[in-house]
Amino acid sequence: MPERSHTVVESPVGRLTLVATDGVLSGLYMTEQRHRPAEDTFGTPDAAPFTEAAQQVEAYFAGELTDFALPLHLEGTPFQRRVWSALRAIPYGATITYGQLAERLGNPSASRAVGLANGRNPIGIIVPCHRVVGAGGSLTGYGGGLDRKRRLLDLESGVGGVF
Structure with missing residues:
Protein backbone atom coordinates (compact mmCIF):
# COMPACT_ATOMS: atom_id res chain seq x y z
CA MET A 1 0.00 0.00 0.00
CA PRO A 2 1.41 3.43 -0.90
CA GLU A 3 2.59 5.66 1.91
CA ARG A 4 0.94 9.07 1.97
CA SER A 5 1.95 12.20 3.82
CA HIS A 6 0.98 15.86 3.74
CA THR A 7 1.80 19.35 4.86
CA VAL A 8 0.05 22.71 4.70
CA VAL A 9 1.68 25.87 3.36
CA GLU A 10 0.39 29.42 3.33
CA SER A 11 -0.05 31.22 0.02
CA PRO A 12 -1.62 34.42 -1.28
CA VAL A 13 -4.66 32.35 -2.35
CA GLY A 14 -5.03 30.70 1.05
CA ARG A 15 -3.74 27.57 2.68
CA LEU A 16 -2.54 24.86 0.31
CA THR A 17 -2.38 21.22 1.32
CA LEU A 18 0.47 19.36 -0.36
CA VAL A 19 0.12 15.57 -0.49
CA ALA A 20 2.80 13.01 -1.38
CA THR A 21 2.47 9.38 -2.34
CA ASP A 22 5.64 7.44 -1.58
CA GLY A 23 7.48 10.76 -1.26
CA VAL A 24 6.36 12.15 -4.65
CA LEU A 25 3.93 15.07 -4.94
CA SER A 26 0.47 13.72 -5.74
CA GLY A 27 -1.79 16.53 -4.59
CA LEU A 28 -2.01 20.28 -4.13
CA TYR A 29 -5.40 21.30 -2.80
CA MET A 30 -6.86 24.66 -1.84
CA THR A 31 -9.26 25.16 1.02
CA GLU A 32 -12.90 24.93 -0.03
CA GLN A 33 -11.89 23.34 -3.34
CA ARG A 34 -14.38 21.33 -5.35
CA HIS A 35 -13.32 17.65 -5.56
CA ARG A 36 -10.95 18.03 -2.59
CA PRO A 37 -10.43 14.57 -1.08
CA ALA A 38 -11.28 13.90 2.54
CA GLU A 39 -8.57 14.97 4.99
CA ASP A 40 -8.14 11.41 6.27
CA THR A 41 -6.84 10.36 2.84
CA PHE A 42 -3.87 12.77 3.01
CA GLY A 43 -1.78 10.53 5.25
CA THR A 44 0.44 11.55 8.12
CA PRO A 45 1.64 15.11 8.66
CA VAL A 57 5.28 27.36 -4.93
CA GLU A 58 6.63 30.31 -2.94
CA ALA A 59 8.83 31.39 -5.88
CA TYR A 60 5.82 31.11 -8.22
CA PHE A 61 3.75 33.45 -6.06
CA ALA A 62 6.71 35.84 -5.79
CA GLY A 63 6.76 36.03 -9.60
CA GLU A 64 10.19 34.38 -9.73
CA LEU A 65 9.20 30.98 -11.18
CA THR A 66 7.31 30.35 -14.40
CA ASP A 67 7.84 26.60 -14.83
CA PHE A 68 7.67 24.02 -12.06
CA ALA A 69 10.33 21.29 -12.10
CA LEU A 70 9.03 18.63 -9.74
CA PRO A 71 8.41 14.90 -10.04
CA LEU A 72 4.66 14.29 -9.93
CA HIS A 73 2.56 11.25 -9.13
CA LEU A 87 -2.16 21.32 -19.22
CA ARG A 88 1.52 21.29 -18.32
CA ALA A 89 2.33 22.29 -21.91
CA ILE A 90 0.31 25.54 -21.68
CA PRO A 91 2.92 28.29 -21.28
CA TYR A 92 3.02 30.54 -18.24
CA GLY A 93 0.87 33.60 -18.86
CA ALA A 94 -1.12 31.98 -21.68
CA THR A 95 -4.67 30.69 -21.73
CA ILE A 96 -6.44 28.16 -23.90
CA THR A 97 -10.11 27.23 -24.24
CA TYR A 98 -11.53 23.82 -23.40
CA GLY A 99 -12.26 23.34 -27.11
CA GLN A 100 -8.69 24.21 -28.11
CA LEU A 101 -7.36 21.78 -25.52
CA ALA A 102 -9.66 19.05 -26.87
CA GLU A 103 -8.31 19.77 -30.37
CA ARG A 104 -4.72 19.49 -29.12
CA LEU A 105 -5.61 16.08 -27.75
CA GLY A 106 -6.90 15.04 -31.17
CA ASN A 107 -10.58 14.96 -30.21
CA PRO A 108 -12.23 18.32 -30.97
CA SER A 109 -15.66 17.14 -29.81
CA ALA A 110 -14.38 16.24 -26.33
CA SER A 111 -14.40 19.71 -24.76
CA ARG A 112 -16.89 18.63 -22.07
CA ALA A 113 -14.76 15.58 -21.17
CA VAL A 114 -11.67 17.79 -21.12
CA GLY A 115 -13.48 20.14 -18.75
CA LEU A 116 -14.42 17.28 -16.43
CA ALA A 117 -10.82 15.98 -16.39
CA ASN A 118 -9.55 19.50 -15.83
CA GLY A 119 -11.83 19.83 -12.81
CA ARG A 120 -10.42 16.62 -11.33
CA ASN A 121 -6.80 17.80 -11.56
CA PRO A 122 -5.23 16.71 -8.25
CA ILE A 123 -2.23 19.07 -8.39
CA GLY A 124 -3.64 22.56 -8.84
CA ILE A 125 -1.38 25.49 -9.76
CA ILE A 126 1.57 23.21 -10.64
CA VAL A 127 -0.58 21.42 -13.24
CA PRO A 128 -2.07 24.73 -14.43
CA CYS A 129 -5.76 24.01 -14.91
CA HIS A 130 -6.39 27.70 -14.16
CA ARG A 131 -5.04 28.50 -17.67
CA VAL A 132 -8.08 26.92 -19.33
CA VAL A 133 -10.92 29.32 -20.04
CA GLY A 134 -14.32 29.19 -21.65
CA ALA A 135 -15.04 30.11 -25.24
CA GLY A 136 -14.32 33.76 -25.82
CA GLY A 137 -12.00 33.89 -22.81
CA SER A 138 -14.69 33.76 -20.12
CA LEU A 139 -13.64 32.54 -16.69
CA THR A 140 -15.50 29.32 -16.05
CA GLY A 141 -15.15 26.10 -14.15
CA LEU A 152 -3.58 33.34 -10.69
CA LEU A 153 -4.12 34.55 -14.25
CA ASP A 154 -3.43 38.15 -13.19
CA LEU A 155 -0.21 37.04 -11.50
CA GLU A 156 0.93 35.30 -14.66
CA SER A 157 -0.02 38.20 -16.94
CA GLY A 158 2.01 40.63 -14.84
CA VAL A 159 -0.93 42.64 -13.54
CA GLY A 160 0.54 44.55 -10.60
CA GLY A 161 -0.67 44.41 -7.04
CA VAL A 162 -2.27 40.97 -7.27
CA PHE A 163 -0.65 39.61 -4.15
Missing part, protein backbone atom coordinates in the same frame (compact mmCIF):
# COMPACT_ATOMS: atom_id res chain seq x y z
CA ASP A 46 5.28 15.37 7.53
CA ALA A 47 6.85 18.44 5.91
CA ALA A 48 10.06 16.62 4.87
CA PRO A 49 8.96 15.42 1.39
CA PHE A 50 7.74 18.90 0.44
CA THR A 51 10.78 21.15 0.82
CA GLU A 52 11.37 21.63 -2.91
CA ALA A 53 7.67 21.86 -3.78
CA ALA A 54 7.05 24.47 -1.08
CA GLN A 55 10.04 26.52 -2.28
CA GLN A 56 8.84 26.41 -5.88
CA LEU A 74 -0.71 11.81 -11.01
CA GLU A 75 -3.42 9.27 -10.24
CA GLY A 76 -6.28 9.18 -12.71
CA THR A 77 -7.67 7.53 -15.79
CA PRO A 78 -5.51 7.41 -18.93
CA PHE A 79 -7.66 10.19 -20.44
CA GLN A 80 -7.34 12.38 -17.34
CA ARG A 81 -3.55 11.92 -17.34
CA ARG A 82 -3.44 12.93 -21.03
CA VAL A 83 -5.40 16.09 -20.23
CA TRP A 84 -3.18 16.89 -17.24
CA SER A 85 -0.08 16.37 -19.36
CA ALA A 86 -1.48 18.76 -21.96
CA TYR A 142 -12.37 26.49 -11.63
CA GLY A 143 -12.54 24.15 -8.62
CA GLY A 144 -10.67 26.66 -6.46
CA GLY A 145 -13.18 29.41 -7.22
CA LEU A 146 -13.26 32.04 -9.94
CA ASP A 147 -11.66 34.70 -7.71
CA ARG A 148 -8.60 32.50 -7.25
CA LYS A 149 -8.51 31.71 -10.97
CA ARG A 150 -8.57 35.44 -11.78
CA ARG A 151 -5.79 36.13 -9.27
Whole structure:
Protein backbone atom coordinates (compact mmCIF):
# COMPACT_ATOMS: atom_id res chain seq x y z
CA MET A 1 0.00 0.00 0.00
CA PRO A 2 1.41 3.43 -0.90
CA GLU A 3 2.59 5.66 1.91
CA ARG A 4 0.94 9.07 1.97
CA SER A 5 1.95 12.20 3.82
CA HIS A 6 0.98 15.86 3.74
CA THR A 7 1.80 19.35 4.86
CA VAL A 8 0.05 22.71 4.70
CA VAL A 9 1.68 25.87 3.36
CA GLU A 10 0.39 29.42 3.33
CA SER A 11 -0.05 31.22 0.02
CA PRO A 12 -1.62 34.42 -1.28
CA VAL A 13 -4.66 32.35 -2.35
CA GLY A 14 -5.03 30.70 1.05
CA ARG A 15 -3.74 27.57 2.68
CA LEU A 16 -2.54 24.86 0.31
CA THR A 17 -2.38 21.22 1.32
CA LEU A 18 0.47 19.36 -0.36
CA VAL A 19 0.12 15.57 -0.49
CA ALA A 20 2.80 13.01 -1.38
CA THR A 21 2.47 9.38 -2.34
CA ASP A 22 5.64 7.44 -1.58
CA GLY A 23 7.48 10.76 -1.26
CA VAL A 24 6.36 12.15 -4.65
CA LEU A 25 3.93 15.07 -4.94
CA SER A 26 0.47 13.72 -5.74
CA GLY A 27 -1.79 16.53 -4.59
CA LEU A 28 -2.01 20.28 -4.13
CA TYR A 29 -5.40 21.30 -2.80
CA MET A 30 -6.86 24.66 -1.84
CA THR A 31 -9.26 25.16 1.02
CA GLU A 32 -12.90 24.93 -0.03
CA GLN A 33 -11.89 23.34 -3.34
CA ARG A 34 -14.38 21.33 -5.35
CA HIS A 35 -13.32 17.65 -5.56
CA ARG A 36 -10.95 18.03 -2.59
CA PRO A 37 -10.43 14.57 -1.08
CA ALA A 38 -11.28 13.90 2.54
CA GLU A 39 -8.57 14.97 4.99
CA ASP A 40 -8.14 11.41 6.27
CA THR A 41 -6.84 10.36 2.84
CA PHE A 42 -3.87 12.77 3.01
CA GLY A 43 -1.78 10.53 5.25
CA THR A 44 0.44 11.55 8.12
CA PRO A 45 1.64 15.11 8.66
CA ASP A 46 5.28 15.37 7.53
CA ALA A 47 6.85 18.44 5.91
CA ALA A 48 10.06 16.62 4.87
CA PRO A 49 8.96 15.42 1.39
CA PHE A 50 7.74 18.90 0.44
CA THR A 51 10.78 21.15 0.82
CA GLU A 52 11.37 21.63 -2.91
CA ALA A 53 7.67 21.86 -3.78
CA ALA A 54 7.05 24.47 -1.08
CA GLN A 55 10.04 26.52 -2.28
CA GLN A 56 8.84 26.41 -5.88
CA VAL A 57 5.28 27.36 -4.93
CA GLU A 58 6.63 30.31 -2.94
CA ALA A 59 8.83 31.39 -5.88
CA TYR A 60 5.82 31.11 -8.22
CA PHE A 61 3.75 33.45 -6.06
CA ALA A 62 6.71 35.84 -5.79
CA GLY A 63 6.76 36.03 -9.60
CA GLU A 64 10.19 34.38 -9.73
CA LEU A 65 9.20 30.98 -11.18
CA THR A 66 7.31 30.35 -14.40
CA ASP A 67 7.84 26.60 -14.83
CA PHE A 68 7.67 24.02 -12.06
CA ALA A 69 10.33 21.29 -12.10
CA LEU A 70 9.03 18.63 -9.74
CA PRO A 71 8.41 14.90 -10.04
CA LEU A 72 4.66 14.29 -9.93
CA HIS A 73 2.56 11.25 -9.13
CA LEU A 74 -0.71 11.81 -11.01
CA GLU A 75 -3.42 9.27 -10.24
CA GLY A 76 -6.28 9.18 -12.71
CA THR A 77 -7.67 7.53 -15.79
CA PRO A 78 -5.51 7.41 -18.93
CA PHE A 79 -7.66 10.19 -20.44
CA GLN A 80 -7.34 12.38 -17.34
CA ARG A 81 -3.55 11.92 -17.34
CA ARG A 82 -3.44 12.93 -21.03
CA VAL A 83 -5.40 16.09 -20.23
CA TRP A 84 -3.18 16.89 -17.24
CA SER A 85 -0.08 16.37 -19.36
CA ALA A 86 -1.48 18.76 -21.96
CA LEU A 87 -2.16 21.32 -19.22
CA ARG A 88 1.52 21.29 -18.32
CA ALA A 89 2.33 22.29 -21.91
CA ILE A 90 0.31 25.54 -21.68
CA PRO A 91 2.92 28.29 -21.28
CA TYR A 92 3.02 30.54 -18.24
CA GLY A 93 0.87 33.60 -18.86
CA ALA A 94 -1.12 31.98 -21.68
CA THR A 95 -4.67 30.69 -21.73
CA ILE A 96 -6.44 28.16 -23.90
CA THR A 97 -10.11 27.23 -24.24
CA TYR A 98 -11.53 23.82 -23.40
CA GLY A 99 -12.26 23.34 -27.11
CA GLN A 100 -8.69 24.21 -28.11
CA LEU A 101 -7.36 21.78 -25.52
CA ALA A 102 -9.66 19.05 -26.87
CA GLU A 103 -8.31 19.77 -30.37
CA ARG A 104 -4.72 19.49 -29.12
CA LEU A 105 -5.61 16.08 -27.75
CA GLY A 106 -6.90 15.04 -31.17
CA ASN A 107 -10.58 14.96 -30.21
CA PRO A 108 -12.23 18.32 -30.97
CA SER A 109 -15.66 17.14 -29.81
CA ALA A 110 -14.38 16.24 -26.33
CA SER A 111 -14.40 19.71 -24.76
CA ARG A 112 -16.89 18.63 -22.07
CA ALA A 113 -14.76 15.58 -21.17
CA VAL A 114 -11.67 17.79 -21.12
CA GLY A 115 -13.48 20.14 -18.75
CA LEU A 116 -14.42 17.28 -16.43
CA ALA A 117 -10.82 15.98 -16.39
CA ASN A 118 -9.55 19.50 -15.83
CA GLY A 119 -11.83 19.83 -12.81
CA ARG A 120 -10.42 16.62 -11.33
CA ASN A 121 -6.80 17.80 -11.56
CA PRO A 122 -5.23 16.71 -8.25
CA ILE A 123 -2.23 19.07 -8.39
CA GLY A 124 -3.64 22.56 -8.84
CA ILE A 125 -1.38 25.49 -9.76
CA ILE A 126 1.57 23.21 -10.64
CA VAL A 127 -0.58 21.42 -13.24
CA PRO A 128 -2.07 24.73 -14.43
CA CYS A 129 -5.76 24.01 -14.91
CA HIS A 130 -6.39 27.70 -14.16
CA ARG A 131 -5.04 28.50 -17.67
CA VAL A 132 -8.08 26.92 -19.33
CA VAL A 133 -10.92 29.32 -20.04
CA GLY A 134 -14.32 29.19 -21.65
CA ALA A 135 -15.04 30.11 -25.24
CA GLY A 136 -14.32 33.76 -25.82
CA GLY A 137 -12.00 33.89 -22.81
CA SER A 138 -14.69 33.76 -20.12
CA LEU A 139 -13.64 32.54 -16.69
CA THR A 140 -15.50 29.32 -16.05
CA GLY A 141 -15.15 26.10 -14.15
CA TYR A 142 -12.37 26.49 -11.63
CA GLY A 143 -12.54 24.15 -8.62
CA GLY A 144 -10.67 26.66 -6.46
CA GLY A 145 -13.18 29.41 -7.22
CA LEU A 146 -13.26 32.04 -9.94
CA ASP A 147 -11.66 34.70 -7.71
CA ARG A 148 -8.60 32.50 -7.25
CA LYS A 149 -8.51 31.71 -10.97
CA ARG A 150 -8.57 35.44 -11.78
CA ARG A 151 -5.79 36.13 -9.27
CA LEU A 152 -3.58 33.34 -10.69
CA LEU A 153 -4.12 34.55 -14.25
CA ASP A 154 -3.43 38.15 -13.19
CA LEU A 155 -0.21 37.04 -11.50
CA GLU A 156 0.93 35.30 -14.66
CA SER A 157 -0.02 38.20 -16.94
CA GLY A 158 2.01 40.63 -14.84
CA VAL A 159 -0.93 42.64 -13.54
CA GLY A 160 0.54 44.55 -10.60
CA GLY A 161 -0.67 44.41 -7.04
CA VAL A 162 -2.27 40.97 -7.27
CA PHE A 163 -0.65 39.61 -4.15
